[in-house]
Amino acid sequence: MTAHRKTADTLEVRARPRDRTKGILRLGQITVPCALGRSGIVTRKKEGDGATPAGRFELLHVYYRPDKGLPPPTDLPHEPLSPSSGWCDDPAHSRYNRPVDLPFGAGHEKMWRDDQLYDVVVVLDCNMSPAVKGRGSAIFFHIAREDYSPTEGCVAVAPAHMRLLLSLAGVGTNMVIVP
Template structure:
């Protein structure tokens, strides 16, 4: 592990470029990079399907990655390989709402094993998880951005190189503040 792996909890700050903007700036220590936000900008009243990133401070919980595509991220956060059977329930009425599920899965869910590269590295944020409140948003992640930083469905996204630099600094207590 590199000397960049600090024992001090890291705070990542995300701000939109303007009210309702789907793009922003992410800062982490001395790093200041572009990021994509939800197509609905940032909201203080998150609802399932609104396409907005939720305002608030959220712990970084688990890093997932596609071992068939990218190297394991260097971080002190828990890291798990993604597999084709992994999904994330986005059905508000289901008992597994906003949690990892095993595919095939009959209720509405998002595949974690994607054809695009957005989840080649993806971090689960502690947003509406404990407990998951029906309809208050699911699958709120910190993940990789598409080229050109088009809007996400409600997540924060950065390019892979920036994600790797950020995760190298992160360990227990790391959080993202979306404002």
Template sequence: MQICVNIYGRSPTAQQGIAVVGPLRLPCALGRGGRRALKREGDGATPIGVWPIRGVLYRADRVKRPTTGLTVAAIRPHDGWCDDPRDRNYNRLVALPYPAGHEVLWRDDHLYDLVVVLGYNDVPRSRSRGSAIFMHLAAPGFTPTEGCIAFREADLRKLLAAAGPGAAVRVTV
């Protein structure tokens, strides 16, 4: 099953969009850099293309386990994601503390209480092509992300309930 993300407006610089899954049409926030076919680390863009869903992470101390046919794991306080293109674990889950640049998955805000890991730049990984491209919870007002796709919790749960093995996300121009 594919989750198709289409964008409000006609501009590739749009920072909000609509996810279309069957009859569902769900609002989402996109990267502050709009959408780009040639993503670079730190550009804030959501990459255009089709990205397989690798699995789901969630904060068990804050939200209930999502209902989905995908692989699900709880985020732990020492989980991080390497975003340093020079590191051998670039664009991979790492244990904290970690010596190279990284994101902390156990965040104080609620954005990563529910995270869908997308298979962007992971097999093979290309240095500086972007890392940590997720679907996660939206900030108030659907403010732009750093390149991810963000939803209201109820909407992300609807998407996950419809997803199973082989699911992918398609980000369009």
């Protein structure tokens, strides 16, 4: 593994003034467009509301599709996804807002997708410790659609921007989402 040097303490995310589903992500002098949840940024997140939660969230872990390229350049903990990778989004289940292996009987999201959205996906420390039932799950930092159409509540950027930002991120880097 190549050593990278963490230079990013804070990734700041703000909605664009005239479109709550599109935002600007800043890291020092770097500014890139991003997609936000279909309901914009909110201060009180609820499961299924389509909103991006406001707050400070540490970048915890990176998952990537090994069949789509090399691991992203980062000092963050990272591991490959597999076709059996999932994420529990069922508030009634004990694995709520945690990774799971598929098949999985409760509500879940497939992490191995047919589109590019989860080719690289970063788990944010949003409703993780502890996971409060119904306060939102699977809030990730991931790859955006080409048109930056809204997410279900995540923050998403272009693949090249993701690789650049992750090369500067490390343990202790936070994403601050400003309401």
